[in-house]
Amino acid sequence: MNSFDSLKLLPEILSSLNKKGYKKPTPIQAQSIPHLLTGGDILGIAQTGTGKTAAFSLPILNNLGSNKIKTKPRHMRTLILTPTRELASQINENIEEYGKGLGIKSTVIFGGVKPRPQILQLKKGMDVIVATPGRFLDLMSNDQIQFGQLETFVLDEADRMLDMGFIRDVNKIIARLPKKRQTLLFSATMPQDIVNLSKKLLVKPKKVEVTPESTTVEKIDQKINFVHKTNKPKLLINILEDQSIEHVLVFTKTKHGANRVVKHLDQVGITSAAIHGNKSQGAREKALGGFKKGTIRVLVATDIAARGIDVSHITHVINYNLPDDPKSYVHRIGRTARAGRDGIAISFCDDTEKKLLKDIEKTIKYQIPQDKDHPFHGVAGAPAQPQNHRRPSKKASANKSRNGNNQQRSARRRPAKKKPTT
Structure with a gap:
């Protein structure tokens, strides 16, 4: 036809x-x-x-x-x-x-x-x-x-x-x-x-x-970036330093993760917004509208919220976290390469996500090429904070404060000891 x-x-x-x-x-x-x-x-x-x-x-x-x-x-x-x-x-x-x-x-x-x-x-x-x-x-x-x-x-x-x-x-x-x-x-x-x-x-x-189940669009250039979990924010910012990357959809596993990514990007002056179930309808529509108009460069979304994103000019999809369901990977990267255009899909993979990557590659019957040239390939992550450096919880602080006050009140109530006579 x-x-x-x-x-x-x-x-x-x-x-x-x-x-x-x-x-x-x-x-x-x-x-x-x-x-x-x-x-x-x-x-x-x-x-x-x-x-x-x-x-x-x-x-x-x-x-x-x-x-x-x-x-x-x-x-x-x-x-x-x-x-x-x-x-x-x-x-x-x-x-x-x-x-x-x-x-x-x-x-x-x-x-x-x-x-x-x-x-x-x-x-x-x-x-x-x-x-x-x-x-x-x-x-x-x-x-x-x-x-x-x-x-x-x-x-x-x-x-x-x-x-x-x-x-x-x-x-x-x-x-x-x-x-x-x-x-x-x-x-x-x-x-x-x-x-x-x-x-x-x-x-x-x-x-x-029209499309066999769980296959990916041929026009999408797929890459996998192995990276330590703590280096993911730095790698994302490094990729977005390329100003020619204009319309980017970033996927996270959780709503809180989406908010954290937006916070990291805002700190370095990259215009971004999160869209997920905890956002009000007005906030979601504002974020999606800004992304369509180009006033928001990066839209950070969870899988469920992204089902309504129909924007033909998305050039890059970045999987900040790999999805638990391999079929969700296909839906995610399908947001780019629309209306006859080409597209790029970059996926971050830390040590805890390697099994998810195997499941994805098995499902799509394709081994995603590695990008070993990115600056955080093989770079160790930031060391974990020592246990004794952790801040006390609010409950512990409150208990400590109450105990201290009780001790002071007890001290005030006790009569002073008399000095021995000489």
Whole structure:
């Protein structure tokens, strides 16, 4: 398929795609869109960067625009469930861009913000709702959402839903869906739980698989840097001294680790921000917005928060910590080399992470080349602080202070000894 024109989409959609510079559909779009335009179900196995969002949103918009119906208050025609707030916002932004001129009403529903504005939006009736399971279930349980006009249901990033423990919420929502509907299920991987879910959800689906599971994008230049754990901050700063590296996504294992990395970078004047579950929605959107605009050079993220980062110009992905799940490595480095660009993925590996590296290389069937030329290769880390130099805990200090005060009070209460007479 050579162009979007051959897909027979509405003129308004084709105009929006043309303005964004999209000429030729990606493999998943070429395989999915014609089938979805006819109302069929889809089981899509697709990783980050394959054009999955447009693959399901373009036919949905086309069907909604071709068959306009007034939506009743608290009703919707399309429900898209996705695991993270960032991804929900990103999908809704794409729907608004692709659907310009169609008069399609869409909104996002997620936690971390006050529910009142979302409830007011729902009262208007929506063509498309993009939601995370938790907040959507809360509103559904309070009768703020009705399913009488639902035509299409999309379950996006299904494997991540399972990883994040959302499967119970998802099943409760599925139980309320009308039996007659179009259903789309997308997942980067296909564990048995997803296979079972697909059998329950889908009716005679077309299976679309565009990238073999756990393979990496060929355009990504991968490197592994062996480094002592205490030298990781110095190595990161050394890499970022190259001013030509403009848009960098750094992955850490924990939220606190992300905050520490930002602190190190701020101390040397490198603009950075952290994005993770402990941040407020406003702070997360501000960080992601600054990264997209280029005012923030380095975005430091955890795996879960990064699922909503859809930025085409990321040049470098740096794994400050290797992930426990080898498949997460594939998702991480897939954030670069998007929209036809090349990309670089650099991974730090200390002594405690060597087993994780072996698991990754076994999964991707590729031995990642070592970079032995970086300045901290083979350099010992800072010595550990001696035990007797540790600062006393707050509790110990408080006990010491109380004991000292008690001794002083006891001394004041005891009568002074009389001097012996001579």
